[in-house]
Amino acid sequence: MEKTLNWREFVITRLVRASGYSAIVFVALIFFFLLREGLPTFAEVPLSTLFSLRWYPIEDYFGILPLITGSIMVTLGATLVAVPFGIGTAIYISEIAPRWMREILKPMVELLGGLPSVVLGFLGILILSPFLRTFLDLPTGLTAFTGSLLLGGIAVPTVVSIAEDALDSVPRSYREGAWALGATRWQTIWRVTLPAASSGVLTAVMLGVGRTIGETMTVMMVTGNAPVLAITPGSLFSPVRTMTATIAAEMGEVANGSVHYHTLFFIGMVLFIISLIVNVAASSVVFRSKKRAERVLS
Amino acid sequence: MTDKIVIEALSLTYSDGVESLRNISMGVRENAVTVLFGPAGGGKSTLLRCLNRLNDLTEIRASAGRILIDGENILDPKTDVIALRRKVGMVFARPVVLPMSIRQNLTYGLELAGEKRKSRLDEAVERSLKLAAIWDEIKDRLDDPAIALSGGQQQRVCLARVLALQPEIILLDEPTSGLDPISTGKVEAALLELKKEYTVILVPHSVQQAARAADFAAFFLQGELVEYGEGKSIFTMPKEKRTEDYVTGRFG
DSSP: OOHHHHHHHHHHHHHHHHHHHHHHHHHEEEHHHHHHHTTTHHHOHHHHHTTSSOOOOGEEEEEEEEHHHHHHHHHHHHHHHHHHHHHHHHIIIIISSSHHHHHHHHHHHHHTTOHHHHHHHHHHHIIHHHHHEEEEEEEEOOSSHOOOOOOHHHHHHHHHHHHHHHHHTTTTHHHHHHHHHHHHHHHIIIIHHHHHHHHHHHHHHHHHHHHHHHHHHHHHHHHHOOOOOSSSSSGSSBBBOOOOHHHHTTTTTSSSSSSHHHHHHHHHHHHHHHHHHHHHHHHHHHHHHHHHHHHHHH | OEEEEEEEEEEEEESSSSSEEEEEEEEETTTTTEEOOOSSTTSSSHHHHHHTTTGGGGGGEEEEEEEETTTTEETTTTTTTHHHHHHEEEEEESSOOOOSHHHHHHHHHHHHOOOOOHHHHHHHHHHHHHHHOOOHHHGGGTSSBGSSSSSHHHHHHHHHHHHTTTOOEEEESSTTTTTHHHEEEHHHHHHHHHHHSEEEEEEEEEHHHHHHHOOOEEEEETTTEEEEHHHHHHHHHHSSSSHHHHTSOOOE
């Protein structure tokens, strides 16, 4: 009897451990393939070409700067939409809304988070971009701005649900302490609850940003996909092309092992590194504040 | 001596149907320590939280009766709750220092009330820390984060924070439940000083503390005010059998 139990323990423990390790293995494999397919770019494309302003792979122009700036522009725009809107919604849900409202809003936000991005892109093409074109009097409605608005919408549920969790975990006693001192509801939120939840709110922002950088479908559908350097404020209202959209659009047609093929993988590496930086920055901020709290507690 | 607070026929039910106060009537004297004691769930904290309307934020289904402070019914919906909470300060069971420096914790309430002059703020910090008997311990590190203080120190900072607002009434909800005997002694000593200027209402964490601190004492049992009178008589010769049983340790 005892022996079978031990045997079962042994198998289950090993299985659980194996699935844990597999995460590491998968990341390592992904990184390995990215490097294997992307690194030859350095040998095949001169750096001066790689960091030039022209992306036109058919004639061997492999300048990725327009793609990087396009991604950054759309991501920044989306962040500007998602952060205030998301944190505002989180504050409303956790601090202000009556209970019945909260019970409607929370599942709605989660539903929104599960919406396939291609659906949003479709709405963007059909409704948002014609509207923006006439409303802002632009030559085309497929712009970085359109992409930013939609991507912001995609990131909002992520920001809301994580920021709301963070606000919710601030002890009730903090709020009561501030109220008992004669703080109004808004003063309590702004000076006590938000600062106390700051690390969680920051994580929410970072994950929201991560979500927008990696988003492909929507941006491919609504940003116009013109590989033009996007660094002036005006280029917010003109078509841009992001790194993700480039990979998705061109990978299907490229000859396996060609220069173009390697360059697309190189773009993938750049993306990988950017999201790595965002994630490391996010977790180091959270980690630092956690360490500070632990030091205080000991 | 007059009654600072008059509670008239106060009844209160939480939205989940639990009745927490049943027809409470009592007067609270100025410049004295009034102790509300009894076993847990008796309604002491609920009553305390009515006095600064902190119960507004929990869900309460029905409430009847009046609470008069200086003759004004504070349960009136038109009452300025923010002003009321400045006049009726509160210290909680677990010290709640806000996530800022010690100094900011003390000046926070005043700044909310619109005080900007630095000299006034500094003056209030020193005066209230001295009243709370903690000035000598922390005067050299007022700009450290308040959360780095010990529990006993945090609780006295919380008391000082309330005092900085110069309230008229101070509510204390088991202020020493998490403290060691030495810190408890310091807080209790501070209370003796405080009652010269303020009306103090204390929910003690033990019968012994109730007996030590009470000028007046009210015994609560399951939402009912069983007996109310001078501390000395309640703890030495209670009129009610239930009070006697609790005070002598037969239940609770």
